[in-house]
Amino acid sequence: MTAAADERTKADVLDVARQQVAERGIGLDEAQVLEVLRLPDDRIPELLALAHEVRMRWCGPEVEVEGIVSVKTGGCPEDCHFCSQSGQFTSPVRSAWLDIPGLVTAARETAATGASEFCIVAAVRGPDKRLMSQVREGIKAIRADGNDIQIACSLGMLTQAQVDELVEMGVHRYNHNLETARSHFPDVVTTHSWEERWDTLRMVHAAGMEVCCGGIIGMGETVEQRAEFAVQLAELDPHEVPMNFLIPQPGTPYEDYDVVDGRDALRTVAAFRLALPRTILRFAGGRELTLGDLGAEQGMLGGINAIIVGNYLTNLGRPAQQDLDMLTELNMPIKALGETL
Template sequence: MPEILEHARAQVLERGVGLDEAGVLAVLRLPDEHLPAALQLAHEVRMRWCGPEVEVEGIVSLKTGGCPEDCHFCSQSGLFTSPVRAVWLDIPALVEAARQTAATGATEFCVVAAVRGPDPRLMTQLREGVRAIRAEVDIQIAASLGMLTREQVDELVEIGVHRYNHNLETARSHFPKVVTTHSWEERWETLRMVRDSGMEVCCGGILGLGETIEQRAEFAAQLGELAPHEVPLNFLNPRPGTPLGDQPVVDAKDALRAIAAFRLALPRTILRYAGGREITLGDLGTRDGLLGGVNAVIVGNYLTTLGRPAGTDLALLSELSMPVKALSTAL
C-alpha cells in the first residue's frame, strides 16, 4: 500500500483527523492501480466516523435565472447567453415540491435562489414559503440565497432554516478566474456568520473549473479549515452559453480520486453527491463513489440540469444496504 494511504489509515481512520493539503495532493496523485485501495480506505473512514446512513435531499429553485453575478460555470447568470429565463416559484408550487421530495424518503429540502444575495422580496417569499412547508410537510428546510448580511442570517435562524448552503466553489487561488463580480473572501464571511449563528453550514464546490490538481488539494484543505457540516461535491456539467461551456468533463477516475481525497480530508463531514455525477461517473461510478466515501445524495433534478430519477438512487442505496437517514424525531 502507498505510504500516503498507510499514513491516512493511522491518522484519519484511527484518529479521525483529516489529511492536510500535502496529504490530499498525494492521494490525488495516486496512480490508477492504487485507486481501489484509496476508495476502500475512504469507505472505512466514512463508516467509522459517519456511520452507514445516507442523507437524501431534494432541491428546488425559488428564483431561477437572471442573476447579476458572472460565475463562469452558471447558466443562471443574466450576463451570459445561456437559455435560462428568470422565473419565480409561487408558494403552492414550493410546498408541492417539498411534498414530492419528502415522498422519496428525503429528510432535507433546500430552497435555492439565483441571486447575489436576498432582497426584501425574496426574504418575504422565503419566510412565507418556510411557514407553508412546515405546516404541511415533515421535512427539514435548508436555504441557499447567496451572500448574507448579519440581519438576514438572524432572520433565517428565526424562521427555522436549519442549514445554509453557500459554496466556495473552488480554491481561493483559482476563484478570480471563475468569478469576477464578487470575491472568495465575501463568500467566506457569509459562511463565518452562518456558522456563528448556530445554523449548520453546507459548503462545497465544483471540480473541473480549470483548476490544477494542486488547487483541488488547496480547496480540500480550505474546506477542512471551515469544517462545514456538509460538503456537496459537484463535477462541472458544461452549460452552453457560459464561459466554461467548452470545458472538458472531469475524467471518471480523477473524480473518484477526488471523492476519496475529500473524504480523507473531511472524515466527519457529510459528503454529498451533487451536480454532474451523471455525466462524469454514470451508474457504475456512482456506485463506486458511494463505496468510496460519499454518504449523501441529491435526488431528482438539479437547478438547471437533469439528475438521476430518485427511485434509481434509492434502489441503489437499498442494494448496497445503506439505510436512508430518518427524519429527526425532534421535528
C-alpha cells in the same frame, strides 16, 4: 537506488491515512491530500476502500437524502463562469419565480422520496426583501401542509440581519459554496470575491445554523488547487460538503470544457473524505455525466454519505427511485426524518 525503489522507502500516504484518519479521525493536510490526488489509477480501488472505511468509522452507514428546488431561477447579476443562471451570459435559462403552492408541492414530493432535507435555492447575489418574504411565507406554507422535513436555504451572500432572520424562520442549514480554491476563484468569478463568500459562511456558523459548503470540480483548477480547496473547506468545518462536477453549460464561458474523467472524480471524492473524515460528503450536480451509474455506486463505496435525488437547478438528474434503489442494493440505510429533527 531506482526511482521506484526510492518511492517504496517513503511512508506510503495511504498507510499514513489509515493511522491518521481511519484510526484517529484527523484529516489529511494539504501536502498529504495532494499525494492522494497523484496516486496512480491502479491504486484507486485501495483508495476508495480506505475512504469508505473512514466514512463508516466516523460517520456511520446512514445516507442523508436531499431534494432541492429553485424559488428564483435565472437573471443573476453575478458572472460565475460555470453557471447558466447568470444574466451576463447567453445561456438559454431565463428568469422565473416559483410560487408558494409550487414550493409546497416540491417539498411534499421531496418528503415522499424519504428525504430528510429540502433546500430552497435562489439565483441571486444576495436576498432582497421580496425574496426573504417569499422564503418566510414558503416555510410557513410547507409547515401548514403538515410537512416536517428539514429546510435549508441557498440565497447567496447574507448580511448579519438576514442570517438572524433565517434562524428565526427555522432554517437549520445554509448552503453557500466557495466553489473552488481561493487561489483559483478570481479566474471563475469576477463580480464578487472568495472572501465575501467566506464571511457569509462564518456568520452562518456563528449563528448556530449548519454550514453546507462545497464546490465544483473541473473548472480548470490544477490538482494542487484541488488539494488547497479540500483543506480550506476543512478549516471552515462545515457540516456538509456537496461535491459537484462541472456540467459544461451552453452559453457560459465553460461550455467547451471537458467533462471530468471518472477516475479523477473518484480520486477526488476519496481525497476529500480523507481531508474531511467527519463531514457529510454529498454527491451533487454532474455525477451522472462524470461517473454514470457504476461510478455513482463506486462513489457511495468510496466516501460519499449523502446524495441529492431528482433534478438539479437547471439540469436533469437521475430519477429519485433509481438512486433509492441503488442505496437499497448497497445496503445503505437512509437517514430517517425523525432523527434529524
